[in-house]
Amino acid sequence: MVFMDCIQAKSCHSTVVDLCQNDVTADVVADDGVDADDDADADDVFVQLRQLRANHLWLRQQLTQLQRDAFQRRLLQQKILYEGRAVLESKLRQLQHKHSRHWGL
Numbered sequence: 001m002v003f004m005d006c007i008q009a010k011s012c013h014s015t016v017v018d019l020c021q022n023d024v025t026a027d028v029v030a031d032d033g034v035d036a037d038d039d040a041d042a043d044d045v046f047v048q049l050r051q052l053r054a055n056h057l058w059l060r061q062q063l064t065q066l067q068r069d070a071f072q073r074r075l076l077q078q079k080i081l082y083e084g085r086a087v088l089e090s091k092l093r094q095l096q097h098k099h100s101r102h103w104g105l
Contacts, residue, residue: 096102 092103
């Protein structure tokens with residue numbers, strides 16, 4: 001299975017491990033008395049299941065990326081605020097020195 005390398009490396013998300021451990025296609029037993037229609041329906045279900053798993057993993061990746069982007073924006077916003085504060089404190093010190101006054105920060 002595709003996810004086995006990830007599991008062996010132990011660097012994947014727990015969802016991948018759960019999906020691999022619960023792989024229903026590995027549990028399929030060949031039955032000689034099954035119709036072609038029933039077999040085709042079962043294949044369709046397995047195809048849909050694989051698509052759902054792939055979509056689930058893709059959504060988790062997208063969510064992780066969105067969270068990472070939001071966190072980076074937050075850090076940038078904090079950086080801008082701290083830099084602005086430093087500029088204002090510097091100006092206040094210059095005014096204090098110029099007017100021989102002391103205003104609290």
